[in-house]
Amino acid sequence: MDAPARPLRADAARNRTRVLDAARTAFAENGLDVGVEEIARRAGVGKGTLYRRFPTKEALVCAIFDDILDEVEAISQQTDEEPDPRKAFADYLNASAHMTASNQGFYDVVARGLGAAALSADQRRRILAAAERPLRRAQEAGAVRADLVPEDVQIMLRMLGAATRAAPDGHPMDDHWQRYLGLLLDSTHPDAATKLPAEPWLIRS
DSSP, X not given: XXXXXXXXXXXXXXXXXXXXXXXXXHHHHHOTTOOHHHHHHHHTOOHHHHHHHOSSHHHHHHHHHHHHHHHHHHHHHHGGGOSSHHHHHHHHHHHHHXXXXXXXXXXXXXXXXXXXXXXXXXXXXXXXXXXXXXXXXXXXXXXXXXXXXXXXXXXXHHHHHXXXXXXXXXXXXXXXXXXXXXXXHHHTOGGGOOOOSSOOOOOOO
């Protein structure tokens, strides 16, 4: 059995956070072609420090997604504290949509540059597990239609991601996108459910 990874020293952990925050912003602003020197400059570390930890840009992107997934998993776990299962499911969608909006530039750049290869199989599994937690709880309580699967939640979040972008006339949607969250949530009511005309898209390993 492999020995468990030792936790990073405090200074190494701070450097890692600075590097990943700088890389996330730099990629969003300038694409994946941004120079390593620029990321190191923004992070306030030497190139050697960056290369030792992240020898490739793919390794940087993977680590950024790991951090994002840590946040998504925390959001999912926090829904257990909400006594109303339907509200817990709505809270998960709301908080996850906020995260999508705040990382939209990074997601767009990675999708163009790496496509499906940006996420590992384990990272895809983590995404679905986070969505499944509040979804299954709400379904077991009869608060959300029974024919939804975790992959449906991911597509719903993509829909919300589109709603957080600037409107067709260029105006920001900051004060409006939750309207569309409400519309999506209305569609999950068991009382309003009708037979869906197609099978769900499912992630296949």
